[in-house]
Each structure stands twice: as structure tokens, then as C-alpha cells.
Amino acid sequence: MPGGHVRVGNYVPALKSPRFPELQSRFVGVECGKFREGEFMFRRWCIGIVGLVLMAVAGQPANGQNPLAGDAKAAKAGEYEFRINCALCHGLGAHGGGRGPDLTRAVKKHTHSDAEMFQVISNGIAGTAMPANGTNGQGVGMTDEEIWQIITYIRSQEVKAPAQAVGNAVHGKELFYGDANCSLCHMVAGKGGRLGPELTGVGGSRTREAIIDSVRNPSRRLAWGLTEATKEFPQEYESVTVVTADGKTIKGVTLNEDSFSVQIMDAGEQIHLLEKDKLRSFQKSRQSAMPVYDVDILSDKELADIVAYLIRVGAK
Amino acid sequence: MKEQGCFESAEMLGQPWKSGPFRAASCAHEAMAFRPCVPRGLKPLQFFSAQRGAKAPLFHGRVKTLVALLTWLIASVFAGNAHAQVTFERLVNSGKEPQNWMTYSGDYTGKRFSGLDQINVTNARTMVAKWVYQTAATGKLETTPLVVDGVLYATAQDDRAFALDARTGRPIWMYQRQLPGDIRPCCGRVNRGLAILGHKVFLGTLDAHVIALDAKTGAVVWDVAAVDYRTGHSFTVAPLGVKNLIVIGISGGEYGVRGFIDAYDAATGERKWRFYTVPGPGEPGHDTWEGDSWKVGGAPAWNTGTYDAATNQIFWPTGNPAPSNRGEGRAGDNLYSNSLLALNADTGKMNWYFQFTKHDEHDWDATQVPVMVDSGGKHLIAQADRNGFFYVLDRTSGKLISANAYGKITWSDTKDAEGRPVAKKEASPTLEGHTVCPGAAGTTNFMAPTYSPQTGLFYVTARDQCDTFSTAPQPYEAGHAYYGSAYFPSEEAEPYRGFLKAIDPATGEIKWKFEHTSPTWSGVLSTAGGLVFSGDAEGNFIAFDAASGKPLWHFQMGGAVYAAPMAFAVDGKEYVAIAAGSAVYVFGLP
Numbered sequence: 086m087p088g089g090h091v092r093v094g095n096y097v098p099a100l101k102s103p104r105f106p107e108l109q110s111r112f113v114g115v116e117c118g119k120f121r122e123g124e125f126m127f128r129r130w131c132i133g134i135v136g137l138v139l140m141a142v143a144g145q146p147a148n149g150q151n152p153l154a155g156d157a158k159a160a161k162a163g164e165y166e167f168r169i170n171c172a173l174c175h176g177l178g179a180h181g182g183g184r185g186p187d188l189t190r191a192v193k194k195h196t197h198s199d200a201e202m203f204q205v206i207s208n209g210i211a212g213t214a215m216p217a218n219g220t221n222g223q224g225v226g227m228t229d230e231e232i233w234q235i236i237t238y239i240r241s242q243e244v245k246a247p248a249q250a251v252g253n254a255v256h257g258k259e260l261f262y263g264d265a266n267c268s269l270c271h272m273v274a275g276k277g278g279r280l281g282p283e284l285t286g287v288g289g290s291r292t293r294e295a296i297i298d299s300v301r302n303p304s305r306r307l308a309w310g311l312t313e314a315t316k317e318f319p320q321e322y323e324s325v326t327v328v329t330a331d332g333k334t335i336k337g338v339t340l341n342e343d344s345f346s347v348q349i350m351d352a353g354e355q356i357h358l359l360e361k362d363k364l365r366s367f368q369k370s371r372q373s374a375m376p377v378y379d380v381d382i383l384s385d386k387e388l389a390d391i392v393a394y395l396i397r398v399g400a401k
Numbered sequence: 402m403k404e405q406g407c408f409e410s411a412e413m414l415g416q417p418w419k420s421g422p423f424r425a426a427s428c429a430h431e432a433m434a435f436r437p438c439v440p441r442g443l444k445p446l447q448f449f450s451a452q453r454g455a456k457a458p459l460f461h462g463r464v465k466t467l468v469a470l471l472t473w474l475i476a477s478v479f480a481g482n483a484h485a486q487v488t489f490e491r492l493v494n495s496g497k498e499p500q501n502w503m504t505y506s507g508d509y510t511g512k513r514f515s516g517l518d519q520i521n522v523t524n525a526r527t528m529v530a531k532w533v534y535q536t537a538a539t540g541k542l543e544t545t546p547l548v549v550d551g552v553l554y555a556t557a558q559d560d561r562a563f564a565l566d567a568r569t570g571r572p573i574w575m576y577q578r579q580l581p582g583d584i585r586p587c588c589g590r591v592n593r594g595l596a597i598l599g600h601k602v603f604l605g606t607l608d609a610h611v612i613a614l615d616a617k618t619g620a621v622v623w624d625v626a627a628v629d630y631r632t633g634h635s636f637t638v639a640p641l642g643v644k645n646l647i648v649i650g651i652s653g654g655e656y657g658v659r660g661f662i663d664a665y666d667a668a669t670g671e672r673k674w675r676f677y678t679v680p681g682p683g684e685p686g687h688d689t690w691e692g693d694s695w696k697v698g699g700a701p702a703w704n705t706g707t708y709d710a711a712t713n714q715i716f717w718p719t720g721n722p723a724p725s726n727r728g729e730g731r732a733g734d735n736l737y738s739n740s741l742l743a744l745n746a747d748t749g750k751m752n753w754y755f756q757f758t759k760h761d762e763h764d765w766d767a768t769q770v771p772v773m774v775d776s777g778g779k780h781l782i783a784q785a786d787r788n789g790f791f792y793v794l795d796r797t798s799g800k801l802i803s804a805n806a807y808g809k810i811t812w813s814d815t816k817d818a819e820g821r822p823v824a825k826k827e828a829s830p831t832l833e834g835h836t837v838c839p840g841a842a843g844t845t846n847f848m849a850p851t852y853s854p855q856t857g858l859f860y861v862t863a864r865d866q867c868d869t870f871s872t873a874p875q876p877y878e879a880g881h882a883y884y885g886s887a888y889f890p891s892e893e894a895e896p897y898r899g900f901l902k903a904i905d906p907a908t909g910e911i912k913w914k915f916e917h918t919s920p921t922w923s924g925v926l927s928t929a930g931g932l933v934f935s936g937d938a939e940g941n942f943i944a945f946d947a948a949s950g951k952p953l954w955h956f957q958m959g960g961a962v963y964a965a966p967m968a969f970a971v972d973g974k975e976y977v978a979i980a981a982g983s984a985v986y987v988f989g990l991p
Binding site: 164165166168169172173177228313314315316317318321342343344345371 | 919
């Protein structure tokens with residue numbers, strides 16, 4: 086395949102693809118909120134951070150049927166409940182937000198039936214940022230009726246799956262690992278680079294539109310990296326340039342930072358652990374290390390294929 | 402012990418919407434006092450020295466033993482037991498004993514300033530960790546420890562309280578309340594600290610009880626239910642001991658409570674007065690509420706106020722009207738939400754009020770510590786408000802002296818005739834949602850500020866963050882969250898920024914600022930050593946030069962800071978303490 090490149094060890098080769106000249110000596114970082122497996126992170130914007138608290142959770146009716154299914158009035162009540170309880174992560178209109186997946190998709194990763202959805206809202210999803218009802222430090226959480234209202238609302242917002250899938254996932258995979266050079270910096274299912282966010286789950290947790298936007302406008306919202314237990318904000322994929330005491334310049338992305346230290350991964354995937362007071366200079370930028378993929382570089386159809394591939398992988 | 406406030410759970414069994422595995426928790430609200438396996442003969446508490454008792458002369462016979470014991474007890478007392486009771490006079494004159502930290506803010510003025518100067522700008526860079534006390538509580542610690550005569554008292558998640566040897570961190574006693582399973586804390590199962598008065602420490606609990614614990618044993622002396630917790634009431638605040646009273650304010654602005662400030666007799670737990678922060682029918686201010694909205698009007702009082710002995714006034718701030726982000730249905734100014742109240746300490750009668758944010762729709766509780774400052778013969782009170790303005794009032798009258806923005810604000814661009822910032826109409830939340838600065842977290846929040854008489858500067862943790870506010874009609878339902886809203890971090894806004902800012906109260910000018918890596922919830926301490934201390938979200942505890950803002954020293958504690966620092970001394974050595982993660986850290990010179 087023209088423009089395809091092979092990675093050798095930890096070295097990211099200079100990119101010579103005639104189709105992607107601007108990729109040379111630049112890094113890649115897709116804007117996308119990513120939840121690290123095994124880490125729990127949920128923010129309630131009301132007053133601050135929320136602790137993981139064991140609290141009562143609503144029980145599930147024996148038959149698992151939504152008693153309010155199709156009830157327009159319940160859907161409206163559910164819309165407001167959704168805003169108050171869910172929209173912080175899943176966005177107004179359930180289209181997915183900075184953290185939560187798009188719930189208007191007919192096919193969801195964790196839930197299919199109403200009963201499963203009730204379970205997930207009640208108990209959360211272990212290993213993800215989805216908390217159990219009532220565990221966000223806000224007291225007793227929603228009633229069963231309110232949960233059913235929310236499910237009724239979500240069902241009312243669902244977009245029927247298109248007859249034919251958007252994009253060609255097989256071609257998307259070829260592009261991801263080939264011509265589009267995504268894999269130089271992004272890993273999917275254990276294969277790819279380390280400089281940008283790992284993308285195996287991104288197709289399951291982010292909207293199609295959000296992924297496309299992050300490829301077209303990588304700096305608009307930087308991706309999240311490390312989240313720490315009680316820290317309010319996760320680390321973002323900021324670009325950084327430092328000059329060390331011995332005059333060496335290091336460019337890379339921040340893995341983590343505080344007022345006195347910084348951890349950087351450079352383009353060669355080397356990790357640098359630095360103390361700021363020992364640096365000659367330290368400069369951060371919110372210009373993503375990922376190049377802007379405009380339509381001249383990656384057509385809408387090619388991008389749709391890549392997104393189709395990510396969604397296929399992410400849905401697993 | 403009386404089971405006051407022990408509610409009939411059978412009544413709740415008929416309410417399936419409150420179902421849950423832990424809900425039916427028993428009525429066993431009686432607290433447990435744990436006694437850890439530590440020698441009971443710790444030096445500061447020689448009263449309890451069983452070991453010394455055992456070394457008493459080997460006399461035989463009960464009478465002789467009793468005489469010996471009495472002799473020893475008397476000798477102990479006359480030997481100068483350091484653990485004298487904390488009288489009101491000591492609290493009023495706390496400046497005379499800077500080795501002790503006897504109220505939430507260190508003294509009645511709210512300055513959070515320590516007169517200790519052993520640790521100073523010259524030697525701060527040599528500070529080391531002295532000890533760490535792990536509470537094993539999950540969540541965040543918001544406690545400010547008290548230290549009296551070598552004993553440190555603090556609290557942790559789920560209404561834990563403990564007393565430690567302030568030099569070593571070894572526990573003397575530990576207490577944890579058995580909480581019902583269906584409490585309604587707003588924002589974490591937190592507690593911000595104790596009050597001390599006489600021989601007792603006082604704790605407000607998440608199930609809305611006020612509890613007096615014996616300062617030497619942690620045993621419950623009295624336990625009073627202030628109100629039914631199931632309607633969304635709770636206590637997270639550190640109470641304030643004034644005269645013979647324990648003053649405390651309720652939490653629950655997220656549940657549509659009707660807010661109040663209570664005063665209890667420290668000796669008996671009897672309630673002496675209650676001031677409802679939302680006036681009832683016939684009371685002045687009642688007409689600032691539409692219809693019956695006053696009944697669920699909020700205006701909680703969840704941060705510790707200050708006290709002016711000269712005028713016998715308590716200054717106590719109040720929080721948001723409920724629902725917090727939807728003004729429809731509660732037309733009017735909504736007094737006394739988001740206000741500073743001046744109350745007579747003996748009666749709870751209001752002398753004056755000042756409302757910072759009228760008819761608030763952005764959750765901008767005014768629950769920041771009001772700091773008493775005297776300047777040029779004027780008796781002032783300063784509050785860095787959550788709405789983004791730094792207010793200075795005349796504390797004898799409540800009249801506004803100045804209001805200056807100290808962070809990024811978009812909600813107001815005009816002031817009224819008295820100089821109060823006026824909200825723009827378009828700042829109201831909409832159904833579609835739109836962006837307002839500051840966001841719901843505010844320019845500052847509960848994190849305690851400090852004022853240093855040395856530098857004449859007011860130091861406060863600040864953040865620049867904007868949120869998208871959207872309304873959501875929501876009926877009131879007792880015990881259920883009642884926001885009427887949703888708010889989100891605004892995607893269009895700049896990244897959120899957090900600062901430590903030094904404000905000149907005379908001018909409102911920001912003399913210096915230090916930008917944190919990300920916004921922090923840490924409070925601030927200033928000391929006579931020319932230092933300011935604060936923590937950050939990344940887990941650092943930092944000493945700054947109070948004059949310039951230059952960081953002089955830091956220590957990585959491994960957990961984000963949600964508490965405020967304090968300073969104390971034992972045996973002539975100064976220490977600085979702060980809670981981070983789920984532990985209390987104490988630092989000193991090598």
C-alpha cells in the first residue's frame with residue numbers, strides 16, 4: 086500500500102507519504118475522552134469531586150419490563166431527569182458528551198433490553214466511569230420510577246440503525262494501520278503507537294461526530310489522559326517543549342504534570358521524568374501534537390471508513 | 402443515651418421508592434467510641450495514667466489504696482496538668498496562646514492567621530514531614546484540625562472524629578458515628594471539623610445530629626437531633642463555640658430544605674435558639690418569596706461563621722436558594738439566601754444582613770468564611786464570594802464599602818446605587834443552556850481564605866471556570882435532590898484555571914497570584930513567619946512567601962487537597978498541619 090510504513094522498535098519513522106507530507110516530524114493525538122479501564126472517575130459539577138460511596142441502589146422489578154414504555158409524558162419527565170442526572174457525561178439530548186457514550190444509538194455497548202438498562206443505571210458499570218445510582222455523593226439517587234422515565238426518554242431519542250453501516254470498516258482498518266498513519270501514534274487492540282491516546286474503546290464511548298471532529302480539529306478539545314483518584318481534572322494531551330539544564334531540547338506530550346514536576350513522552354516514545362526547577366525552559370501548548378486532517382489529506386469517505394473501523398472495534 | 406431523632410423505620414417501609422439494601426438500617430444511632438490499643442498513660446493526659454496508678458505504693462486495703470489514688474490525682478493536678486478546659490475567655494483571647502488552634506478558623510475573627518513565626522521565610526525550605534495519620538476513610542477530607550495543649554482533634558468521612566498526640570500522631574481516642582443508610586449528603590460524606598468548649602468537642606453529623614464528645618475519651622456526652630435527615634438535612638460544618646453555646650448551620654440546599662442556624666447549650670444539648678434563614682409568614686423578608694416557595698427555599702448555612710465579642714454578634718453566611726438553578730416559581734430576592742447575617746449571639750435575633758447574590762440561579766452559595774478586619778479605625782468584614790466579587794462591609798451596620806471582581810465573571814457589568822453588582826438578565830439559565838462565568842463551582846467555594854495582619858493582604862483560592870447552565874423543571878419531592886437544573890463544563894470556554902490570589906482589601910487590587918496546575922479546593926493559612934500555606938489538586942502542600950507569592954517549599958502528599966491548613970506548637974516547636982487524600986499530615990523544621 087502506498088505510503089504504508091513499518092514501525093521499528095520505539096522509533097517513529099519520519100513520514101514520507103506523499104499524501105501526508107505535513108505529518109513529518111509531528112505527533113498525533115486524537116481528541117477524545119477516554120476512560121481508563123479499572124479507574125473510576127465521575128464528576129458532579131455541583132460542588133466538586135465525588136467520592137465512591139456504597140449506598141443503597143434501587144431494586145429491579147421482577148419482570149424487568151418498563152411500565153412506562155412508550156409513554157410520551159414519562160419521556161418528557163425522563164428528559165428532565167436525564168438533564169439532572171445523566172447529561173453531565175452523556176450530553177444534552179443524550180448525544181454523548183465529554184465522557185459518556187452517545188445513547189441515541191440503537192445498538193449500545195453495555196445494554197440492549199430495558200431491564201439491562203435499568204441494571205446499568207442502578208448499579209453502574211464496573212471499570213468505567215458509569216456510577217451506580219445514588220453513589221455520586223448526592224444522597225439517595227433516583228427512584229425506580231425516575232429510572233424508568235429516563236429509559237423511556239432514551240428510547241424516544243434512539244435513532245434507528247441505518248440500513249447500511251456508514252463507512253467500510255475493513256478499508257478503515259487498512260487506512261488506520263496504513264496510509265492515514267493513525268497507528269503511528271495510536272494503539273488499537275495492542276497494536277500501534279503510544280504517543281496519542283489508546284483508541285480501542287473510543288468507538289464504543291464516543292459519538293461518530295465527536296471522533297470525526299477530533300480528527301478534523303484535534304486542538305479544539307484535547308484528549309484526556311491520566312485521571313487520579315481524587316483529583317478533579319484529568320491530565321490532558323498537551324504539547325510541551327522543555328530545555329534541560331544541559332541544553333537538550335525535548336518535545337513531546339505531557340503524561341502528567343504538577344506545579345513542580347512533569348512527565349513527558351517524546352516522539353520516540355521515550356518517557357522523561359523532569360523537575361521543573363532544574364529546567365532552563367518549560368513551555369506548554371494547547372495546540373495538539375496531532376496534525377489537522379483536513380479533507381485534502383483524508384476525504385470524508387476515508388474518514389468515515391476509519392470511524393466505522395473504530396466503532397466496530399469499540400463495540401466489542 | 403437518649404435515642405433522639407431515631408425515626409421509625411417501619412414508616413419508611415411503606416415507601417418503596419426509598420428501597421435499598423442499606424436503607425432499613427436500624428435505629429441504632431448510638432455512636433461507638435473506639436479505644437485503640439495505645440497506652441492510656443500518654444503524657445498530655447496524665448489523669449488516665451493507669452501505669453502510673455500501678456506504680457502507686459504497695460499499700461494494702463481499700464482505704465489506703467483510695468487515699469493513695471486521691472493523693473496521686475491531686476498531685477497530678479497541682480503538677481500543672483496542661484489539659485485545662487477551653488473556656489470562652491480562652492477563645493476570645495486566643496491570640497495569647499498561638500500554640501493552640503481552638504476554632505475552625507483559628508480565632509473568632511476568621512483570619513486563619515497563626516502568630517507563630519518559628520517557621521519563616523528563611524527556613525521554610527528545610528521543612529520536613531513529622532507524621533501522617535491515616536484515617537482509612539474513602540473520599541475527601543475537608544477537616545481543619547483543632548489543637549489544644551498538645552492534643553490534635555480532627556474529623557474524617559462518615560462522621561469520624563479522633564484525638565491524637567499532636568507531636569507523634571498516635572491516637573488517644575477514635576469515634577465513628579453509625580449512620581443510617583439513607584442519609585442525604587449533598588456533595589460527599591464530608592465533615593469540616595469540630596468545635597471545642599469546656600471539656601467537650603462538638604460534631605455535627607450527616608444525619609443532622611449535634612453530638613458532644615468528651616474531649617479526653619471520645620465518649621458521647623449528649624446527642625441531639627436537630628431535624629429529620631430524611632428531608633435532606635445534614636451537617637458538614639465545623640460548629641462554633643460562643644459563650645456557653647454551640648452554634649451550627651444546616652446543609653441541604655440541594656434538597657429544598659428551609660435553612661437555619663441553631664445554638665445549643667454546650668452543657669446539656671438543649672436548643673437555645675434557631676434562626677430560620679428563610680423567613681416565615683409575617684416575618685420581614687417573607688415577601689421576597691413567591692407563593693409557598695419559601696417552604697423549600699434552601700438558604701443553608703454550611704460553613705463556619707465568625708464572632709465579634711465587642712458587639713456580641715455572630716456573622717454567619719448562607720447558601721443558595723432552592724432549586725439552585727431555576728428561578729421560576731420563586732420570584733423575588735429570596736432572602737436570606739446567599740447573604741451574610743449578623744445575629745445576636747444570645748438570642749439569634751438578626752441585626753443586619755447583606756445579600757451578595759439576589760435571586761440566585763447559579764448555585765453561588767455565599768458560604769465563604771467572613772473575615773473580620775480592622776483598618777483605619779473601621780470595623781470591617783471581608784468576604785471573597787463565590788459569585789466572583791470581593792466584598793468589604795462595615796460590620797457594625799452591614800453597609801457595603803466595596804465590591805471588586807477577583808476572577809473571571811460575565812454575570813454582571815453594572816452596580817446599583819449602593820455599589821452592589823447587579824445581575825444581567827441574560828445571565829439566567831435557559832432550557833437550551835448557555836455559558837456564564839463563574840461556573841457553578843464559583844470563583845471560590847468553601848475553601849477557607851486567610852488574612853495576614855503582617856502583610857495586610859487577603860489570600861484566597863480562586864478559579865476561572867465557566868459553565869453552561871440549563872434549566873430542568875423539577876417538582877419538589879421531600880428528600881430528593883432538587884436542583885431544577887443541569888450544568889456542564891462549557892466546551893467553548895478556556896481551560897479551567899486555578900489560582901492563589903493575594904488581594905488588598907483596601908483597594909480590591911490583586912497584589913500577586915500563583916497559578917496552580919489545575920484548580921484546587923484547598924484553603925489557605927498565613928503565619929507570622931511571613932508565610933502563606935496552601936495545597937493543590939495534584940497533592941502538593943506548598944509554602945509561599947506571603948509578600949511575593951514565591952513558592953519556597955513543597956511536599957507531595959499523594960492525594961488532592963480539599964481541606965485548609967492550620968498551625969500549632971507543642972513543647973516550643975511549631976508545626977503546620979493539613980489533610981490530604983484520606984490522611985492528616987503534620988510538618989515542621991528538621
